[in-house]
Amino acid sequence: MTDRTRTGAPVPSTDPRTGAVRAHPAREAGPADVDRAVTAAARTLDALADRPRRAALLHAAADALDAARPEILATADAETALGEARLTGELARTTHQLRSFARTVADGGYLEVRIDRADPATGRPDLRRTKTPLGVAAVFAAGNFPLAFSVPGGDTASALAAGCPVVVKAHPGHPETGELCARLLRGAAERVGLPADVLGTVHGFAAGTHLVQHPLTAAVGFTGSLRGGRALHDLAAARPRPIPFHGELGSLNPVVVTERAAATRAAEIGTGLAASYTLGQGQYCTKPGLVLVPAARPALDALERAATTAAAQAPAAPLLDPRIRENYLAGAAHRAALPGVEVLLAPGPAPTADAPLAVRPGLLAVAAEDLHDDLLDECFGPLTVLVRYHDDTDLPAVLARLPGTLTAARHHAPDEPPARTLPLLARLAPLAGRLVLNAWPTATAVTPAMQHGGPYPAATTPTTSVGTSAIHRWLRPVTYQDAPPDLLPAELRD
Amino acid sequence: MTDRTRTGAPVPSTDPRTGAVRAHPAREAGPADVDRAVTAAARTLDALADRPRRAALLHAAADALDAARPEILATADAETALGEARLTGELARTTHQLRSFARTVADGGYLEVRIDRADPATGRPDLRRTKTPLGVAAVFAAGNFPLAFSVPGGDTASALAAGCPVVVKAHPGHPETGELCARLLRGAAERVGLPADVLGTVHGFAAGTHLVQHPLTAAVGFTGSLRGGRALHDLAAARPRPIPFHGELGSLNPVVVTERAAATRAAEIGTGLAASYTLGQGQYCTKPGLVLVPAARPALDALERAATTAAAQAPAAPLLDPRIRENYLAGAAHRAALPGVEVLLAPGPAPTADAPLAVRPGLLAVAAEDLHDDLLDECFGPLTVLVRYHDDTDLPAVLARLPGTLTAARHHAPDEPPARTLPLLARLAPLAGRLVLNAWPTATAVTPAMQHGGPYPAATTPTTSVGTSAIHRWLRPVTYQDAPPDLLPAELRD
Structure with a gap:
């Protein structure tokens, strides 16, 4: 050696x-x-x-x-x-x-x-x-x-x-x-x-x-x-x-979905989110770990249904090593049991023939006012948390609690009025090393303009x-x- | 206010x-x-x-x-x-x-x-x-x-x-x-x-x-x-x-005088050193605080005589504040009393009519083999230490003991053989943010190519x-x- x-x-x-x-x-x-x-x-x-x-x-x-x-x-x-x-x-x-x-x-x-x-x-x-x-x-x-x-x-x-x-x-x-x-x-x-x-x-x-x-x-x-x-x-x-x-x-990679975005393409956003947070079994530094979604129905239902369905179809697979698997299972279970948390898709072991240690992804949802501090810690693996926000006061309150992060993303509609857009972006910018618009943070590229690093602890x-x-x-x-x-x-x- | x-x-x-x-x-x-x-x-x-x-x-x-x-x-x-x-x-x-x-x-x-x-x-x-x-x-x-x-x-x-x-x-x-x-x-x-x-x-x-x-x-x-x-x-x-x-x-700003430099222009180097380390009453971050001079006589005598004479002629003046004055006087006295240290010019109070708190510069000398650790700490104020080195083994031994510094300088002769020059420079370079050749570190300029900062603690x-x-x-x-x-x-x- x-x-x-x-x-x-x-x-x-x-x-x-x-x-x-x-x-x-x-x-x-x-x-x-x-x-x-x-x-x-x-x-x-x-x-x-x-x-x-x-x-x-x-x-x-x-x-x-x-x-x-x-x-x-x-x-x-x-x-x-x-x-x-x-x-x-x-x-x-x-x-x-x-x-x-x-x-x-x-x-x-x-x-x-x-x-x-x-x-x-x-x-x-x-x-x-x-x-x-x-x-x-x-x-x-x-x-x-x-x-x-x-x-x-x-x-x-x-x-x-x-x-x-x-x-x-x-x-x-x-x-x-x-x-x-x-x-x-x-x-x-x-x-x-x-x-x-x-x-x-x-x-x-x-x-x-x-x-x-x-x-x-x-x-x-x-x-x-x-x-x-x-x-x-x-x-x-x-x-x-x-x-x-x-x-x-570590990095939480928050994503904000605007009301107009959810109203016009809830299913597309839900499916895209599932693909992003389960990519590589959620073991990317840029996995979206906290997704702020508007609480207004029926868009919320459509978004959550699409995300849950797509994530449930992701194949069960092992994590990087048995210790990470233990941490994922324990961390996901702890978060799922926090007060106010709704389990849309239950994380857990999912043994397969060639991988007895395989796991399946989890998807949690919580109202902004019930957002527990423990949900602001990164959970390494295929888990993400939807945070349902009700109005324009919820959003800044949640963003103010977030630690530094590698990326912050926003999904918006083409006709989003700048008067609503810019203040939100101004709140996301101090948090992150990369701001992502209408895309998922795991979709990236190694080019000279790439920045991988953000405020502490990112x-x-x-x-x-x-x-x-x-x-x-x-x-x-x-x-x-x-x-x-x-x-x-x-x-x-x- | x-x-x-x-x-x-x-x-x-x-x-x-x-x-x-x-x-x-x-x-x-x-x-x-x-x-x-x-x-x-x-x-x-x-x-x-x-x-x-x-x-x-x-x-x-x-x-x-x-x-x-x-x-x-x-x-x-x-x-x-x-x-x-x-x-x-x-x-x-x-x-x-x-x-x-x-x-x-x-x-x-x-x-x-x-x-x-x-x-x-x-x-x-x-x-x-x-x-x-x-x-x-x-x-x-x-x-x-x-x-x-x-x-x-x-x-x-x-x-x-x-x-x-x-x-x-x-x-x-x-x-x-x-x-x-x-x-x-x-x-x-x-x-x-x-x-x-x-x-x-x-x-x-x-x-x-x-x-x-x-x-x-x-x-x-x-x-x-x-x-x-x-x-x-x-x-x-x-x-x-x-x-x-x-x-x-803090920064010690070491200077190395080569044997050939001392042999050809001992008086010029001694006078230049005195002007540099007493400039602004030695209260520059780039004051040369440790000067390695070849022990070979008569060049050494000429260099030390010129430095002592010039420094003695520097006007007595106050330091920045009474606390710094106390630290200078105590620090200079402590260094002067270390074993093996020769006092070429005694530092001390030198009251004048308009400045009862004025002080005069000090100049110390010590053989390389007697160099006490305390002489490697910066003494803020008009004091410097000549370290007399005997041969090519003294120099690297002393340089290896030096902390990071803003500047490191070398005085050499025009016909210095590169075989002797480059190894010395290679030992100075890791110590400093600015390498100065045949000049004093206090002579500088604020230009785009200037680097002010060196390895810790500089x-x-x-x-x-x-x-x-x-x-x-x-x-x-x-x-x-x-x-x-x-x-x-x-x-x-x-």
Whole structure:
């Protein structure tokens, strides 16, 4: 295994369809193992300073992942049950990200070079600014994206692109996929003449805390739960030398359906919602988790009927791992039992022949005045909550209670009067990193204009984890004053 | 007074030349006062969304400061003893900053707009990204720049430019200057049709902690001491909703003199060093506080003699306030008494007729092998430490012990062999935000290529507090997906 840990407890790889342990592809890393991984990574900083070689690394990594596609898909599916179609798409996104960052590095525009030449008249010195890597990046793999947000994912790609070596805390939900990808990336590094240690992995809960606290760790990228992420955020801030903690800690992704929208296309909205919140078994960061619908009948009945019918037809399927399944079932049951909550579709276990651990989606509804605080916490998995609002005073009252979120969406009618529209949008805008109009937040694209990150807890820094702008998470500006050309980085020479 | 606090203890304005209390221009703010100030500021967010009006505000603020120049200079000098020449320059820099940010706002390039149009072929949605203000900015005025880093300074200018209302925690060293400038800025706001509360002030130590903890405070800018800054940093990170803390907490600004440089121009370097570290009585963030000089004689003698002679001729002058004076005298005496330290010029009180509290600079020297940890802490005021190094192993050993710093400088000879030069620069680069070659760090310029901020503790985030890039401290990206033109911010329309 690439993590080279020899003494810790074996890390199991579990089949989420059955709960059976498949293998033990790694060992948990103790403090000495973490130290070895971070120190080895730090030693590669100088080698990574070679910009063309970094671009070559990212291309070689993408090629290596493509070449191993069958093995990657089989391993990832065995560990996550996400299925071949979804994982094929995710692998394509992952290699696309790596190649995008390769072009970003080669282009050099991300360095935001500024050159202010000396002005002998005013005595102004020669000043030239570029950007320099922060140091070793600690990356926490996400459970729900075993490729695109894990070992070979966006945080790793953007950090390597910036010139930062990476140590990944692998995710316990897909340790074998993590090790497989790490081997491929380390091999790609060696093939382009870089040390394999530009990327390392560690496994185990305690390894994550040691990684954040290691003196040579210079920044952290995290995608995961509010509780775990907040604890690591606090550790990063409490270090003798605090470091940036770029965390995505959960998102409710509220949706507002206007009265006119419901009146004109209730069934379409209900069906669209069901498709969105059950996509990938509701295991997307952008799953719509709270949907404000107008209480006026008969539109409400039509919308709820369409959503319930469509969600009930979604095939039962396992969740990412048995722990997430337990949390989903317990969390959904707790919410369903809150006062005032109406269960439109009961969440629960739904064993199938090949997946005894499969579950079915749930759909809850509640009046705005009965909205319990616990319904404002994200419930990971195929569950959403319809909040029935009665009038224009309900809406702002509910929106004022919402935490920061990755996305906020609104479904409206073409003839919606701007006098009603703009105030609502003004209330949604401060909540979210992406405002979605007449579409569902899970329908998205990885393009330069994409913003993935919103006010806390959706993100802990005002940055994006998706798209090439993510490279700025791992850089700091540095200015050279009056430096002779042979002492300047290449991009700062005339 | 503009802070409208009615009940707290009166805040004294003290004459740093004599220690006499001049006036009580404000009162300390309690929690309710801070709440009132932040809430009033937050109510101006919508008004500040008007970009042309923000540009007008920044121009009007600069004009108002210019028009009140005599009163500002007299008040600031009475409170800081910085003198008319220095304060005239600082006021010019302050109004220049305000006008630069006015142009930045009007130009709009800082919004980094990206538009990716819909692609019906792939189903890609229309995505348009801009930047949006974080909310109320808390700005901590700096003791050593009563204008350029205080109420009307760079943090305030960049935050207002970004569209963030500002509440300034005024500095106890110049409360009257702070209130005067606040009145001028609030008047400027009203003249351009904005609420005066786009800028407020609070006074008192406790007010600072309440300000950082207020739920509506969205980001903090701080320039000051390591101890105070770290405490506020920790409060910002520990909030239920953590917020960015952009702090500048001190800087040692190491300088390395190569053997060849000392051999060829020892006297010039010694004289230049004295001018740099005594400039403004050593009260610059960029004061060279640790100077590595080759121990080889006779060059060392010539360099030290020149530095001592020049520093001894610097006129005795008061420091910014009596507390800073006490800290300087105690800190300098402590360092002078450390084992192995040689006192080349004894720091101490040097009363003059018009300034009984004046002090004179100090100059210390120590062998690299005797370098005590306490000499690696910044001593605010006109003191620097020469560290005599013997060979190529001393240098990296000392540099490895240095904390992050705003600047790192090297004095070298024109014929320095690159084989010796590049490894040294490679060791300096990770320490600093600005690398200075054959010049002193206090000689600088406010231009787009300037970087003011370095690794912790020189800065707590990888950003700059000087130059128009500082606007990014107060913004977060936001993307509009499939929004009709009438719902888009102006800059995102076709």
